[in-house]
Amino acid sequence: MNAPDFDAAFRDGFERLLRWRRDVRRFRPDPVDPALLERLLGLAALAPSVGNCQPWRFVSVAGEAPRAAVRASFLAANAAALAAYEGERARLYAGLKLAGLDEAPVHLAVFADEATGRGHGLGRQTMPEMLRYSVVTAVHTLWLAARAEGLGVGWVSILDPDAVHAALDVPEAWRLVAYLCVGHPVEAHDDPELQRAGWQPREASPVTLLHR
Amino acid sequence: MNAPDFDAAFRDGFERLLRWRRDVRRFRPDPVDPALLERLLGLAALAPSVGNCQPWRFVSVAGEAPRAAVRASFLAANAAALAAYEGERARLYAGLKLAGLDEAPVHLAVFADEATGRGHGLGRQTMPEMLRYSVVTAVHTLWLAARAEGLGVGWVSILDPDAVHAALDVPEAWRLVAYLCVGHPVEAHDDPELQRAGWQPREASPVTLLHR
Numbered sequence: 001m002n003a004p005d006f007d008a009a010f011r012d013g014f015e016r017l018l019r020w021r022r023d024v025r026r027f028r029p030d031p032v033d034p035a036l037l038e039r040l041l042g043l044a045a046l047a048p049s050v051g052n053c054q055p056w057r058f059v060s061v062a063g064e065a066p067r068a069a070v071r072a073s074f075l076a077a078n079a080a081a082l083a084a085y086e087g088e089r090a091r092l093y094a095g096l097k098l099a100g101l102d103e104a105p106v107h108l109a110v111f112a113d114e115a116t117g118r119g120h121g122l123g124r125q126t127m128p129e130m131l132r133y134s135v136v137t138a139v140h141t142l143w144l145a146a147r148a149e150g151l152g153v154g155w156v157s158i159l160d161p162d163a164v165h166a167a168l169d170v171p172e173a174w175r176l177v178a179y180l181c182v183g184h185p186v187e188a189h190d191d192p193e194l195q196r197a198g199w200q201p202r203e204a205s206p207v208t209l210l211h212r
Numbered sequence: 213m214n215a216p217d218f219d220a221a222f223r224d225g226f227e228r229l230l231r232w233r234r235d236v237r238r239f240r241p242d243p244v245d246p247a248l249l250e251r252l253l254g255l256a257a258l259a260p261s262v263g264n265c266q267p268w269r270f271v272s273v274a275g276e277a278p279r280a281a282v283r284a285s286f287l288a289a290n291a292a293a294l295a296a297y298e299g300e301r302a303r304l305y306a307g308l309k310l311a312g313l314d315e316a317p318v319h320l321a322v323f324a325d326e327a328t329g330r331g332h333g334l335g336r337q338t339m340p341e342m343l344r345y346s347v348v349t350a351v352h353t354l355w356l357a358a359r360a361e362g363l364g365v366g367w368v369s370i371l372d373p374d375a376v377h378a379a380l381d382v383p384e385a386w387r388l389v390a391y392l393c394v395g396h397p398v399e400a401h402d403d404p405e406l407q408r409a410g411w412q413p414r415e416a417s418p419v420t421l422l423h424r
Contacts, residue, residue: 003400004228006360013222016354018215031218045418046230048355050369052404052412059422066424075337078372098335109424119412120301123273123310126289127369133389134255136348141230143260148218157262157339168424170241177345189217190320192264198351200264200331207250208323210271212278212321212380 019190024152027103027183036149037106037182044142049134051119056138059168061107069167070159070179071101077158096197099156104181109164110139115173135177142180150186159166231402233356234365237312239395244318248361249394256354260347263331271380273319282371282380282391283313289370308409311368316393321376322351327385347389352410354392364397 041058049055053077063069078098085093100106112135143153161176195201253270262268273279290310297305314321324347347416355365373388407413 003362003397005244006225006229006362008231010222010225011357013218014226014357015255015258016216017218017222017226017359018255021260022256023260030322032392041419041421043227043230046227046233048233048235048352048367052406052414054415054418057420057422059424061424063424080335081337084337085332093334096334118415119406120297122293122305122308122406122411123369125293125296125370126372128286129344130369133345133348136345137352140260140349145223145226145230147299148223150215150218155260157335157342158337160338168422170422193357194264194331194334199334202264203266203330206266209253210269210380210382212271212273212275 013105017144017148020188022189022192023148024154024185025030025097025100025193026186027105027152027181028186029103029105030184031105032151032183040119040145040149043145044138047134047138047141049119050124050130051122052118052185053116053134055113055116055129055131056135057111057117057174059107059109059169060169066167067107068108071168073159074099074101074156079162081158092197098158100154100181100183101156104154106182106184108180108182109168109173109176110135110178110180111170111174112177113173114175132175132177132206137196139178139180146182149185151182154181155179157180173192229356233359234330234364234401234404235399235403236366236393237309238398239315239317239364239393240398241315241317242396244363244395246397249318250369252357252361255357256286256350259346259350259353261331262336262342263334265328265331265343265346266399267325267328267330268347269323269325269386271321271323271382273321273380278379279319280318283401285371285375286311286313286368289372293370304409304411308411312393312395313368316366316395318394320392320394321347321380321388322347322390322392323382323386324389325385326387341372344387344389349392351392358394362396363394366393367391368393
């Protein structure tokens with residue numbers, strides 16, 4: 001087969017996509033076109049997966065009760081996290097906006113199906129975490145594809161994964177990998193919100209490379 | 213700030229990139245330009261990370277002894293995996309080419325620094341796996357960026373991560389997330405090698421979406 005041609009203009013665009021992909025926590029309430037969301041999920045399913053096992057499972061969370069349960073889990077985990085900081089760091093943490101759960105029109109919970117028979121276990125014997133890593137690449141694919149469509153994604157990890165699992169009534173063998181807020185961002189940036197807020201700057205030399 | 217414009221031509225190119233990114237196990241021996249590799253690592257460092265902690269650590273493995281140790285770990289893990297299959301499945305497994313370790317000019321081991329102070333623990337209290345997931349997004353970024361430059365990447369997970377860690381003499385707190393072969397691919401495909409080899413086809417409906 002002939003390999004496709006990726007030219008310099010595409011590569012420039014791809015670098016711009018990487019630079020402007022952000023963890024978004026500030027959303028406009030405008031709905032997301034369901035056809036667009038379906039397209040993004042289709043692209044996410046092109047992600048690599050160990051043994052070609054395609055272990056990603058998506059749950060769109062729109063109901064009042066499950067959203068309230070997720071919000072409660074976030075508030076509890078966030079309060080516990082705040083309590084672990086002291087002084088100036090606690091003051092900084094308290095001022096951060098760490099999730100767009102209340103505003104984002106779309107919530108997507110993304111699970112790894114730990115019981116899948118697909119892939120016949122290939123590549124998972126010594127590194128079973130590869131199943132969940134495969135789901136992470138699908139999440140990242142969706143994130144980049146969303147940004148290319150003008151949408152923002154925020155990954156909320158300040159949650160009790162077991163509480164989210166229970167609230168969404170999914171199969172026992174599914175494990176929460178990511179809880180995503182998706183919607184139209186209020187603003188665009190090419191630097192992380194945590195850098196602008198003074199929490200953690202980017203490193204001047206962000207690559208550590210050893211030679212062996 | 214003004215958001216950048218991603219047009220339909222770019223989005224088409226991005227979808228093509230996703231479709232032609234493959235797990236590559238067949239490499240030409242031609243060297244990879246070190247400047248290009250450096251550029252790819254710089255792009256990988258634009259990946260998202262929990263708390264902006266940038267936990268990825270890269271090791272270029274070129275020495276004879278560490279490469280021999282990695283190869284030995286692969287052979288042992290692969291033999292153990294083969295022994296666990298029976299009949300036709302074992303015959304299929306034995307015929308698969310699962311790594312390009314012998315041919316790939318560049319080997320990259322990618323670790324998560326579990327002891328990093330960057331990010332001040334934000335987002336990792338209830339989901340500590342977020343640190344390693346952040347490294348996975350950097351690996352995936354590098355993979356896509358490499359493909360856009362005509363390079364192939366293969367992720368080898370049939371390895372004992374502790375054996376690789378020991379062979380590379382890296383800090384105790386680093387945890388192996390991925391071992392990558394990088395180089396010029398012998399051939400290009402838009403379908404997975406494991407599908408062509410009859411191991412595991414892609415699903416006709418690769419997206420499972422529940423509503424809650």
